[in-house]
Amino acid sequence: MGVYREGKYTLKFTNLPVLAGTYTVAGPIEGQGPLGRYFDLVYEDSLLGENTWEKAEVRMLHEAVDGVLKGRNLRASDIDYLIGGDLLNQITASSFAARDLDIPFLGLYSACATFSEALIVSAMMVASGASNRVVAGVSSHHDTAERQFRFPTEFANQRPMTATWTVTGSGACLIEKEEEANKNLPRLSSATLGRVVDAGIKDAYDMGSAMAPAAADTIKRHLEDTRQVPEAYDLIITGDLSRVGKPLVEDLLSQEGIEVMRVLNDCGIIIYDPKQDVHAGGSGAACSALVTGGYLYKELLNGNWNRILLVATGALLSPTTIQQGESIPGIAHAIAIER
Amino acid sequence: MLKASKKEEKRFANMQEKRKPPVPLGSNLIRAFITGGLICVVGQAIMEILKMLGIPPDGAAGPTAAILIVISALLTGFGVYDDIGRFGGMGAALPITGFANAIVSPAMEFKREGFVLGLGARMFTVAGPVLVYGLVTSTVVGFFYYLLKG
Numbered sequence: 362m363g364v365y366r367e368g369k370y371t372l373k374f375t376n377l378p379v380l381a382g383t384y385t386v387a388g389p390i391e392g393q394g395p396l397g398r399y400f401d402l403v404y405e406d407s408l409l410g411e412n413t414w415e416k417a418e419v420r421m422l423h424e425a426v427d428g429v430l431k432g433r434n435l436r437a438s439d440i441d442y443l444i445g446g447d448l449l450n451q452i453t454a455s456s457f458a459a460r461d462l463d464i465p466f467l468g469l470y471s472a473c474a475t476f477s478e479a480l481i482v483s484a485m486m487v488a489s490g491a492s493n494r495v496v497a498g499v500s501s502h503h504d505t506a507e508r509q510f511r512f513p514t515e516f517a518n519q520r521p522m523t524a525t526w527t528v529t530g531s532g533a534c535l536i537e538k539e540e541e542a543n544k545n546l547p548r549l550s551s552a553t554l555g556r557v558v559d560a561g562i563k564d565a566y567d568m569g570s571a572m573a574p575a576a577a578d579t580i581k582r583h584l585e586d587t588r589q590v591p592e593a594y595d596l597i598i599t600g601d602l603s604r605v606g607k608p609l610v611e612d613l614l615s616q617e618g619i620e621v622m623r624v625l626n627d628c629g630i631i632i633y634d635p636k637q638d639v640h641a642g643g644s645g646a647a648c649s650a651l652v653t654g655g656y657l658y659k660e661l662l663n664g665n666w667n668r669i670l671l672v673a674t675g676a677l678l679s680p681t682t683i684q685q686g687e688s689i690p691g692i693a694h695a696i697a698i699e700r
Numbered sequence: 701m702l703k704a705s706k707k708e709e710k711r712f713a714n715m716q717e718k719r720k721p722p723v724p725l726g727s728n729l730i731r732a733f734i735t736g737g738l739i740c741v742v743g744q745a746i747m748e749i750l751k752m753l754g755i756p757p758d759g760a761a762g763p764t765a766a767i768l769i770v771i772s773a774l775l776t777g778f779g780v781y782d783d784i785g786r787f788g789g790m791g792a793a794l795p796i797t798g799f800a801n802a803i804v805s806p807a808m809e810f811k812r813e814g815f816v817l818g819l820g821a822r823m824f825t826v827a828g829p830v831l832v833y834g835l836v837t838s839t840v841v842g843f844f845y846y847l848l849k850g
Binding site: 508512513514516519520522523557562567570608609612 | 702703704713723728
């Protein structure tokens with residue numbers, strides 16, 4: 362038995378699945394950001410020389426998966442399953458990347474929380490003994506997201522200060538059975554699946570506020586289920602709450618008597634410099650994937666941290682629900698990474 | 701709380717209000733004033749040049765607007781006008797150059813889905829409502845004008 366339930370909603374893994382490798386592909390703005398040097402491949406042009414943004418996103422995901430395989434001298438046939446998703450309608454970036462990869466593909470969607478969802482499903486696959494090696498990969502692209510969710514990319518609008526900037530990039534992770542991997546690599550130890558929480562926010566330019574209640578809910582339930590204090594983690598990092606949503610999580614948890622201020626950070630805040638004119642911060646499925654696969658993973662290897670709780674957050678909206686005046690439900694899935 | 705009740709929604713909205721970044725109203729207004737003003741200065745300059753070239757004053761407005769539209773379309777194509785819009789807000793959106801941008805930018809964006817279902821069908825996704833309600837309003841006003849004058 363490799364997976365069991367602890368508390369109400371948390372999964373504990375025995376034979377801890379190993380995070381055996383990561384590969385990150387970043388767009389130009391992400392490369393210029395403060396974490397630029399942590400990414401494996403940075404493109405200067407967000408089209409990658411392709412003729413559509415969508416093709417560029419597919420290629421980024423394909424290259425991330427290729428990169429993580431090359432890092433361990435593996436071939437596609439060594440991988441049992443490819444698990445991932447993206448933000449495009451019908452998650453076409455992932456399925457089109459999978460079309461050329463020749464690995465059985467499981468497509469997921471939890472908006473920008475897709476990355477932690479993919480890690481959780483991969484960890485379950487491996488911990489249960491159903492598979493030896495799984496690759497989890499997600500992507501997002503500023504321009505494909507803009508044209509689908511908002512306005513044409515060259516349209517001259519002024520975004521409000523609560524708006525976030527969709528991260529262009531892709532991250533892939535290799536999750537391996539304990540016996541296959543090096544002893545000192547980080548492992549995935551537990552996960553808490555999030556509930557869909559809707560606090561009534563209707564502003565599609567303020568997704569940080571819309572997702573904050575879901576993030577607070579998942580963090581609280583994870584700590585309760587595993588009977589831990591926030592300081593049990595060196596870092597609790599949310600996906601893309603931005604400078605608007607992160608303080609709200611602190612407020613919401615503080616009301617419940619949980620003080621996370623000292624250990625809480627957000628991938629969307631640290632991926633860009635405030636001077637980069639991205640307003641409240643970064644968002645998108647690739648936001649947590651780039652920060653985790655690039656920065657967090659490398660700092661875990663360096664020994665700067667030992668235990669991290671990644672809480673990727675997703676806003677489950679569509680242009681149709683927004684136009685019809687519906688509020689924005691949020692979701693957050695947590696996964697603990699430790700060495 | 702999963703779907704928040706009205707009371708919970710209100711409590712959260714209060715909390716959110718305290719954490720919202722302030723809207724930079726002062727600088728937004730100044731930037732809109734400068735941007736909109738400069739676009740009008742350029743328009744006026746074009747009009748004066750046209751007049752110097754011998755176009756009668758009451759005939760110069762049309763060509764001036766056309767030239768502004770061409771300039772805006774070019775700037776949109778070169779990827780400059782969205783930066784002007786981000787800086788100037790309504791100062792860049794309201795003049796005729798903003799209207800041109802609202803038509804050229806979806807035309808560029810959706811050309812990749814073909815000339816009929818992409819460019820043709822979606823060119824007016826942003827500007828369409830302005831045209832629809834502009835035409836409806838002018839029809840209604842024209843009708844009453846006809847009645848009252850007749």
